Amino acid sequence: MNNQNIRITINHVADEAQVSKKTVSRVINNEPNVSERTRKRVQETIARLNYFPDPQARGLASSRSFLLAMIYDNPNPEFVTEAMLGILASCQKKGYELVVHPCLSKEELNIDSILTFIQRIKIDGVILLPPMSESPLLIEALRAKKINYVRLLSNDNEFPENLVQFDDQNATKDVVAHLIKQGHTKIGFIKGAINSESSERRFSAFIEAIAANNIELPEGYIQQGSYTFQSGLASGLTLLQQRPRPTAIFACNDEMALGVIAAANKLNVDIPEDLALVGFDDSPHSSEVVPPLTTVNLQVKKMAGLAADKLLYICENNIVQAAKIPCCVTSELIIRGSSSSKFADDLKVN
Amino acid sequence: MNNQNIRITINHVADEAQVSKKTVSRVINNEPNVSERTRKRVQETIARLNYFPDPQARGLASSRSFLLAMIYDNPNPEFVTEAMLGILASCQKKGYELVVHPCLSKEELNIDSILTFIQRIKIDGVILLPPMSESPLLIEALRAKKINYVRLLSNDNEFPENLVQFDDQNATKDVVAHLIKQGHTKIGFIKGAINSESSERRFSAFIEAIAANNIELPEGYIQQGSYTFQSGLASGLTLLQQRPRPTAIFACNDEMALGVIAAANKLNVDIPEDLALVGFDDSPHSSEVVPPLTTVNLQVKKMAGLAADKLLYICENNIVQAAKIPCCVTSELIIRGSSSSKFADDLKVN
């Protein structure tokens, strides 16, 4: 009557299954050299007793923790929470948990404190979100300490085996194709932040796509933004005052696209009648704004899930290259009212 | 030359300080019955060797984990990330780390899976974010299993010792006072979701403040929203078509206030000239929108930090009531262009 709250240990399982605890351990860890008959019996016992090995004891004995860490310094909460969801989905399949470790961008990147954090609690591996994933110093330090890591959306491709990327190029092509299909030939472009390679990739893909379609591109149609609303507003005003005025604008993220909407309102330019607008990210507001924004779904959750899969594969096999797991996620164009009059009904409010 | 990477253990410290490891353990845990001289010596040795006790070994021996969990199911990423920052700031002071555990709202709340999660990795305590903090079943289950918890922003006050609240009432009063100071007497109100008690608290505080100032409040000035952009848009349109038209609107969150901005644009009502608008939450977009939104800073980070302090106090003292730590956070009104023509300059774009 008082056996309700005792924790089931490996000893209980061993006794019950008539084997040594070492054999149970072998079964738990899927080690070879256990006869099929014994393995079955132990597995059944584990299931029957609802036994779950203690991660601390396991970790203490084998220098692991069954914890992954997400290291981030991301101004975009949506990105962070989506990434967590993706990572956790992968973690739970394998019995791992996720520890979060933000690095406030205001301070200088303190690599030592990150390493200390990882080593003190013996984090099994870390997932680096941008912009942490782009720090050569951090990567170098992790490699030196032989800490498992996977980078999300990094720009430099020095160690592609530890990288999960987004296919900016095809995404951009899809956007241009969509605009052209709507009949647009005067297409403006707003770049992201100056140092951002994702912005650069989108820009060069844009140039390619434009060229491939024999479309003219006046210099003034390209504006430098900085991924902020304000920069989108400013760039939008500039673009909409070009003559001939662009009939379509592609902004490198949704924030800037929202700025363009503000600019269009200011100049009495109707979207989508007079201007088709496309953003990038599928941020939550993009669907709520008027008109709802056509945008590219970044699939952060999916990318983060893949990153976690990769990392767990590396952790469990002590292998540095997890080449088997794909590392490039393809995009999805989400067409809404801002670029297509077919969707203009969305604007109406009951 | 090869002693670089060995982990410093309690034995090293004990040897170095000429005491038993048990005594070192006493010092680590701030236990009494260690002479001041010995304590000093051990502390110095710990510092000199840069020793840090292994949380796994510590946990295995004493049934702890030095991990807190944040249990959430929050549609608002900004809220979640801010809460994490607050919690982590408190955790780091005490050498704890944070594990995140989302519960997807689409599925039914699975209390068993939460309990299993907590017990399997021996989480020391959990912080419940709304709406998880409002589930009586979950609270009941946690109490039954004697799991330490603190609730953030819950409505029911059955166990106030485990609760960190926000002072909706005073915040609302501040908003009304601000609007009255600007000369407004025709003030509309948009409620939040129907079941939300924070919305109810704000509403009743609003009614009180209005009554206290002898202001008339036509029935049509009160609209039921649902915390969404769309509901704000709809309520805004309704409000702005009342006669006499309200000269100020207070929306129960920023999302809805953004909807009101859209409504005002649609009806050619100028903000702030013809309409003063105030939101609630200080969400990131509130400062970026045109005009920037006057709003109330929820201080999520601060609340979450207090919650973590409380929880850690409970964990470390095995005390259920952490009455010493304050449980109600006061607000901060952030005045921007949407409610005050003094700030109208913000609208101009260079």
Added chain:
DNA sequence: ACCACGATTGACACCGGTGTCAATACATTA
């Protein structure tokens, strides 16, 4: 039937701390 050999299994120490309790040191009182 006997031996060699690989497959299977278990005994036991160990991971790095904490809990228990007995041993020792020191201070106080008679």
Added chain:
DNA sequence: TAATGTATTGACACCGGTGTCAATCGTGGT
């Protein structure tokens, strides 16, 4: 000074697993 009590300290088992290595099992070859 001895006796008593309290403060300080350490020895040792234990938390719940894993690593190492030796013991045992089963099988095929001769």
